[in-house]
């Protein structure tokens with residue numbers, strides 16, 4: 507059982523207060539926004555229902571250049587130069603132009619929080635919002651700048667949220683058995699999931715084995731357990747969630763949405779950590795510019811909204827591929843994968859893929875770019 511650090515009982519004192527920036531959600535997206543607000547002198551409050559890093563939300567695989575650029579290498583567990591793709595008719599090895607790494611969730615969140623400097627943190631469950639006030643189970647918090655980094659539920663939206671299985675959501679579940687491995691592997695195999703893929707990511711003595719389904723109606727517990735059994739691994743320590751696979755509005759009624767709440771997870775690959783960091787930086791920079799008096803809240807909302815929406819094209823392309831791949835006959839798919847195994851093609855395609863949210867966006871460690879006011 508995970509150790510529960512979240513405040514309970516008497517520790518859960520009433521929370522009724524004001525702050526300059528309220529960031530709801532203390533995972534990849536929320537902590538990155540807070541990081542960008544360090545040294546502004548503003549009162550920044552981050553709330554989450556769990557303590558920072560307490561509840562892992564993913565398999566924690568990311569392009570290594572992002573860990574380097576963000577100064578997060580201290581969380582790195584294992585690094586892989588190849589992506590191994592299994593289909594029923596082939597095993598293809600993509601020699602990548604950059605490496606992927608697995609990392610420790612708690613350590614990474616801790617490092618991000620340290621970079622955030624002097625923000626305050628409270629454990630509280632967010633229930634909803636009215637204008638500039640957010641209601642939690644411990645009381646109401648008021649702020650002129652509010653960020654929803656709460657994940658796929660988009661809790662602070664006032665619109666009627668479409669719920670699964672009708673929403674554009676995938677579902678993913680994984681187990682975390684102890685074990686060693688050297689390969690960063692995925693399975694595109696209808697025997698496990700009609701539309702989606704399975705994975706095994708080694709992480710320094712632990713394996714993260716899971717199955718993701720692009721079709722939210724398809725349950726993934728049985729295939730996850732079967733994949734783990736096929737790999738000779740225990741079915742223990744489950745972790746799963748819904749994953750949005752389409753961009754949503756990044757702002758609504760004066761609120762900034764970042765990460766899964768804004769649909770920032772990439773379709774096809776379900777890679778959502780890098781993009782949560784990327785859009786978290788973008789959002790944080792706009793907020794910083796407001797706090798430093800360079801632009802109004804409305805200008806920041808407009809600029810951040812447009813920045814997020816400007817990524818519509820790659821997201822749409824990946825969604826098209828996500829819908830196409832499951833329709834390709836398995837033997838043909840095996841042939842296509844072998845055809846694109848050539849280093850030149852892999853470098854080109856993965857290079858473009860990385861550039862959707864490039865690590866260069868982070869900027870030099872000592873200088874965090876200030877948003878330029880162009881409205």
Ligand SMILES: Cc1cc2nc3c(=O)[nH]c(=O)nc-3n(C[C@H](O)[C@H](O)[C@H](O)COP(=O)(O)OP(=O)(O)OC[C@H]3O[C@@H](n4cnc5c(N)ncnc54)[C@H](O)[C@@H]3O)c2cc1C
Pocket residue numbers: 530531532533534535536553554555556561563564565566567568630631632633655656657658659661677678679680716745746747748749764765766767771776777778779780782
């Ligand atoms: C099984 C699985 C494996 C995955 N593996 C990978 C991977 O290897 N690499 C990758 O790039 N992506 C992966 N993803 C996708 C990735 O996990 C998400 O895209 C990413 O976590 C989004 O980050 P986020 O900060 O927006 O949201 P989250 O990481 O989901 O964080 C949301 C935060 O909000 C808090 N919260 C939620 N509701 C409330 C509430 N009402 N009140 C208070 N707090 C609340 C949560 O406790 C959490 O801390 C995976 C997803 C799944 C389901």
